[in-house]
Amino acid sequence: MNLRRSAAILSIALSGCVGYEERPVDLLQYEQLFAERPAAVQRAGTLVVEDGVSRGEAEVLALLFDPELRRRRAALVASLGIAENTGKWVDPQLGFEVGQQTADVARPGxxxxxxxxxxxxSGRLEAERAAAEAGVEAALREVLAAEWHARMQLRARWCEWSRAVEQLALQQELIAELEQKLQRLALLRSRGEIDAVELGNWELLLVQQRLQASSLSRECAGLEVELRQRMGFTPEAVLQLLPDASLTELPATTERLALLEVRNVDLATQRAxxxxxxxxxxAAVRAQYPDLQLGPIFQMNSGIDAWLAGLWIPxxxxxxxxxxxxxxxxxxEEARAELEGRWxxxxxxxxxxxxxxxxxxRDRALVESEWLxxxxxQRERLAKRSARGALDPLLELDLQMALGTARLRxxxxxxxxxxxxxxVLEQIGPIERLDSNTEERN
Structure with a gap:
């Protein structure tokens, strides 16, 4: 009867164990969800992307769907699970000892x-819980740092993509101007006012500009695919990205070092x-102190049942x-050196x-204030000279090339x-006002 009770206690203890359930990954099903993500965003009312995705909206989408950020948040959930199950009492031990008296085999064992x-x-469990909670804080800081870097890197890449889009539009304007210019030069060539070499130089310039436009078009397409990846959308998703290379407001130079110390996300992660x-x-220091072990002992000896109490201490x-x-x-000490080195x-x-x-x-100021x-x-002087009948196609060609280069620059x-x-803002870290743009604040 007592053995049956012990078996019942053991069954109850084992019933608290967690079971296992297999969760295979179906990439075909995930591909369907991946492709439907823009529509899901629209239905959820998170963002309105049908009128185009701005840079600020793209940063929000990246925070939601960037693959690396989602992986890091999943790791954070694992850290939370570890913290929730750390610092618990050690499971009780149920033991059996069976013996047989050798002196009198007739007597029961x-x-x-x-x-x-x-x-x-010892206080060890409280210290372990504190260490696990600190681990959650460190994991959270890593996620926040990754989110901040993802935002700023997307912003920088968005500026590069916007530059490529604007340069492509300007390049197409330059090509249109060259085509009109070639029509006029062809007329002059038919009149014998310029020779074939002068006309050929302009035709070569047009070919060069078309090649440059093709290169810019390829760069735009590649950067746009990268931006879609950062936002968590498929390359084929029906989205219109809105170019934006506007400047982000920065704190004063004299304030940046102080802000770096308190706002830099990588320093915060290292501190955690x-x-x-x-x-x-x-926790290691507390672990050197012993914990008390105690419990009841039920003993059956020679047909006599007895209850005892046990007490053990390492x-x-x-x-x-x-x-x-x-x-x-x-x-x-290694973490201290890493923190100081990170600073x-x-x-x-x-x-x-x-x-x-x-x-x-400095370069932009020089181009805008002097070169352009x-x-x-120079173009105005050349136009006046041409109006007087002094044509110089080669000089005009050089000027046309310089103007196009300067505008692209x-x-x-x-x-x-x-x-x-x-x-710069990525290095400083998040500040109260990231951008003067209304959409960014929203």
Whole structure:
């Protein structure tokens, strides 16, 4: 009867175990959900993308659907599960001891049934829970850092794509102007006012411009596919992306270092990692102290039943978890060195980003204030000379090429400045006001 009771207790204990359920991945089914994602976004009312996707909306979509961010959030869920199940009492142990007296085989044997509980007097479980909670904080910081980097990197790539789109539009305008120019030059050639070499140079320029337009078209298509990937949409999704290479507002130069210390997402992640090592060291120190083990003992000896109470306590004489403590101390010192090294890296990275931004701003100012105005003046002088009948097709060709190059360069530098601004902001970290654009604030 007592054995049946013990078996019943064991069955109840095993009934609390978690079962296993297989969950195979069906990529064909996922492909259908992947293709329907824009429509699902529309139905959910998350964003209205039918009138085009702006840069700010694309950043929101990237936060929702970027594959790497979704993977990191799944890892965060795993960390939460670990924290929820850390620091629990050790499961009780149910043991059986069966013996037979050898001196008198006629007498029945002995049976001991023990149920042992571990009472955490050392404070080890609280320290383990604190370490697990710090691990969740570190995992959360990693997700937030990844989300911030994803936003800023998408913003920079959006500026590059916008630059390519604007350059392609300008290139097509230049081609249209050249085609009109060639029609007039062909008329002059028919009159004998210019020779075949002069006309041929303009025709070669037109071919070069068409090749450049083809290259820009290919670049636009590649960048757009990349942006769609970052937003979590298929390459074929029916979406209109809206070019935007506007500048992001930055804090004053004198404030950036202080903001870097408190807002940089990678430093925050490293601090959280250091906090985990601190909590793990505390847990290792607490683990050297013994926990109390106690429980009832049911004994059947020679037909006589008895209830006893047992009490056990480990004696930390030889080890005392010295190895675990030494490893935890080493891990903490390594985390400290990583945090200090990360501070140095982020300071240098911020300065490099600032230098890149400053150089781009100088180049853009030089092109807009000197190169373009001088080319415009030169074009006006050449037009006046041509009006007097002094045609110079080669000089006009050189000027036309320089004007096209300068106009394309302006677009390139404006987009480069916007991308460099995003990289500076990426180094500083999230601030209260990210952008003066209304859609961005929304």
């Amino acid at each position: 002995t049976i001991d049934v023990r149920l042992v509980f571990t009472v955490p007097l 990692s250091y906090a985990v090592r601190e909590r793990e060291l505390l 004696l930390p004489i030889f080890s005392g978890n010295d190895l675990g403590i030494a490893e935890a101390i080493g891990a903490r 140095e890296q982020e300071r240098h990275a911020l300065r490099r980003a600032e230098l890149d931004l400053e150089a781009t701003q 105005p001088r080319l415009a003046e 302006v677009l390139e530098l404006r987009a480069a400045e916007a991308a460099a601004t995003a990289r």
